[in-house]
Amino acid sequence: xxxxMMKTDFRREPVYIAVLALLLIAGFxxxxxxxxxxxTALAGGLVALGVAIQMRAGLxxxxxxxxxxxxxxxxxxxxxxxxxxxxxxxxxxxVVVALLAGALLGLLLARYREIFYAMLxxxxxMILYGVLxxxxxxxxxxxxxxxxxxxxxxxxxxxxxxxxxxxxxxxLVVVSCLVVARYLRSGAGMLCEAVAENxxxxxxxxxxxxxxxFFVIVTAAGISGLGGGLLAISTxxxxxxxxxxxxxxxxxxVALLAGxxxxxxxxxxxxxxxLVQTYALDIAPNAWQMILxxxxxxxxxxxxxxxxxxxxxxxxx
Amino acid sequence: MLKFTAIMLxxxxxxxxxxxxxxxLTLIYGVMRILNIAHGAFYAIGAYVCASTLGxxxxxxxxxxxxxxxxxxxxxxxxxxxxxxxxxxxxxxxYGKDEVLMVLVTYALFLILGDAVKLIWGVESYFVYxxxxxxxxxxxGGLPYQVYDLLMVVLAVVLGVALWFWLERSRMGRMTxxxxxxxxxxxxxxxxxxxxxxxxxxxxxxxxxxxxxxTAPKIAVTPGIGVEVIILAFAVVVIGGLGSIPGAAIGAVxxxxxxxxxxxxxxxxxxxxxxxxxxxxxxxxPHGLFAKVxxxxx
Numbered sequence: 001x002x003x004x005m006m007k008t009d010f011r012r013e014p015v016y017i018a019v020l021a022l023l024l025i026a027g028f029x030x031x032x033x034x035x036x037x038x039x040t041a042l043a044g045g046l047v048a049l050g051v052a053i054q055m056r057a058g059l060x061x062x063x064x065x066x067x068x069x070x071x072x073x074x075x076x077x078x079x080x081x082x083x084x085x086x087x088x089x090x091x092x093x094x095v096v097v098a099l100l101a102g103a104l105l106g107l108l109l110a111r112y113r114e115i116f117y118a119m120l121x122x123x124x125x126m127i128l129y130g131v132l133x134x135x136x137x138x139x140x141x142x143x144x145x146x147x148x149x150x151x152x153x154x155x156x157x158x159x160x161x162x163x164x165x166x167x168x169x170x171x172l173v174v175v176s177c178l179v180v181a182r183y184l185r186s187g188a189g190m191l192c193e194a195v196a197e198n199x200x201x202x203x204x205x206x207x208x209x210x211x212x213x214f215f216v217i218v219t220a221a222g223i224s225g226l227g228g229g230l231l232a233i234s235t236x237x238x239x240x241x242x243x244x245x246x247x248x249x250x251x252x253x254v255a256l257l258a259g260x261x262x263x264x265x266x267x268x269x270x271x272x273x274x275l276v277q278t279y280a281l282d283i284a285p286n287a288w289q290m291i292l293x294x295x296x297x298x299x300x301x302x303x304x305x306x307x308x309x310x311x312x313x314x315x316x317x
Numbered sequence: 318m319l320k321f322t323a324i325m326l327x328x329x330x331x332x333x334x335x336x337x338x339x340x341x342l343t344l345i346y347g348v349m350r351i352l353n354i355a356h357g358a359f360y361a362i363g364a365y366v367c368a369s370t371l372g373x374x375x376x377x378x379x380x381x382x383x384x385x386x387x388x389x390x391x392x393x394x395x396x397x398x399x400x401x402x403x404x405x406x407x408x409x410x411x412y413g414k415d416e417v418l419m420v421l422v423t424y425a426l427f428l429i430l431g432d433a434v435k436l437i438w439g440v441e442s443y444f445v446y447x448x449x450x451x452x453x454x455x456x457x458g459g460l461p462y463q464v465y466d467l468l469m470v471v472l473a474v475v476l477g478v479a480l481w482f483w484l485e486r487s488r489m490g491r492m493t494x495x496x497x498x499x500x501x502x503x504x505x506x507x508x509x510x511x512x513x514x515x516x517x518x519x520x521x522x523x524x525x526x527x528x529x530x531x532t533a534p535k536i537a538v539t540p541g542i543g544v545e546v547i548i549l550a551f552a553v554v555v556i557g558g559l560g561s562i563p564g565a566a567i568g569a570v571x572x573x574x575x576x577x578x579x580x581x582x583x584x585x586x587x588x589x590x591x592x593x594x595x596x597x598x599x600x601x602x603p604h605g606l607f608a609k610v611x612x613x614x615x
Contacts (some may be wrong), residue, residue: 129591293425
């Protein structure tokens with residue numbers, strides 16, 4: 001426990017406020033392609049954070065893309081098919097849909113641990129993928145477009161639309177990270193790590209690992225759903241690739257690389273992954289996956305403690 | 318009636334194919350505790366190597382009947398070389414790491430090998446239909462059926478029995494079983510665990526490559542064929558219980574018939590059907606049909 005209490009400076013609120021300020025200021029200076037990348041990375045970063053929360057409880061979810069996709073499609077369907085365009089209603093429903101799915105699947109998945117948890121969650125996400133790919137009404141593999149959103153009845157002019165979405169995404173993501181950080185510091189959050197350490201002892205102490213795991217699954221589902229909703233609004237498009245296992249694999253990689261230092265770390269990690277992906281695609285259109293795979297291998301071999309361990313190591317020395 | 322025959326035969330054929338692609342995965346997991354996502358890439362490489370070899374073979378005008386020998390030989394060489402290269406080159410540095418981390422490592426390998434295939438063979442499709450057409454048709458219950466597809470069933474059974482025989486009857490196989498039971502005690506008894514690992518990985522890779530090689534004449538060999546395979550093989554292996562070879566056989570039959578049924582009755586649910594079977598099995602037997610029960614440790 002002393003370990004977690006030690007480096008408080010990276011976890012406390014001022015850090016999050018500083019990050020938010022930095023993001024908002026950067027929004028004005030970054031070239032539009034980079035800001036767009038940052039924005040999609042913010043959305044995906046939330047999903048990576050969802051994976052990271054589960055990792056604290058010793059669970060690796062290889063199908064977190066499921067909730068990402070559900071959140072995205074919830075926003076897409078409500079706006080494109082039902083004509084609801086208010087951003088707050090849309091995002092709230094993305095979260096609710098993901099929470100419900102998480103609660104339903106949580107009943108099943110909370111029984112599993114280790115590799116079975118990983119593979120079963122992968123299987124469920126691939127079922128959704130299979131269904132969406134065959135659903136011609138939802139555009140099959142192409143997905144469909146999501147119309148521009150309104151803010152409590154205000155539709156921003158075309159020129160500033162991207163600015164508004166970016167600002168909203170930055171605020172929501174940083175606030176979510178902060179809330180999750182507080183949760184992880186709370187008693188319930190600390191119990192997650194105890195589940196990973198030793199479940200039986202935890203039971204002897206009177207806590208229910210199954211209930212803790214269930215709660216973790218549902219929480220992770222909720223923030224991933226928000227991430228999916230934000231992506232749908234940011235890119236104006238959703239497709240089944242959001243729940244493909246390659247997408248989920250990326251989230252796991254980022255969560256692992258981000259380590260346990262801070263809830264902001266998965267978001268930064270996901271941004272770096274997106275950057276690597278973009279540059280790799282630019283340099284070698286036929287071999288970008290090879291570059292990505294090589295970077296992954298190198299990161300796993302050379303940074304077993306995650307990116308955060310670089311900072312930790314410096315702190316200890 | 319004709320539909321029933323078709324479902325029975327297709328089910329058998331799918332089962333054989335699924336067994337071939339899944340058994341290597343379960344073998345490697347059982348012995349090494351590595352859930353090898355790169356298995357799908359091995360399958361794809363098997364298909365490409367077979368397609369290229371046969372292309373050269375027919376181009377040289379060699380006797381058609383011996384093409385199958387060439388297929389087998391090339392699959393053997395490719396499997397052993399590829400398996401040893403990956404095991405010696407990457408995996409051996411990572412033994413003892415967390416299982417989930419190994420999944421990510423093999424996922425990275427899958428990405429790398431997938432693009433390597435594209436760089437070597439390009440992105441256009443390869444067709445080698447000759448071996449598939451060679452045997453012609455046989456009529457079963459009024460339904461003309463490809464003999465090649467039936468021979469695949471024979472091949473799966475033969476290779477499955479051979480693998481079982483190796484594990485149960487040969488010296489090396491018994492040692493491998495001992496490593497599965499307890500890695501450290503086996504090492505203490507003088508078993509060269511590293512060699513067992515390398516051998517197992519090569520054999521597992523060989524199965525994936527064979528799976529790809531025998532499938533190549535039936536399909537257009539294009540980039541991306543490995544992805545579907547790995548997803549299916551996972552389902553098969555999980556149904557049977559990770560690490561169990563009889564489990565892989567039973568899982569292949571379950572998944573094979575689920576697929577055949579859905580292809581003939583409700584084609585839109587093909588992938589869904591296999592996963593539905595998997596979810597149903599896991600709801601009853603949480604760790605697969607043939608999984609060993611393990612106690613909880615304090």
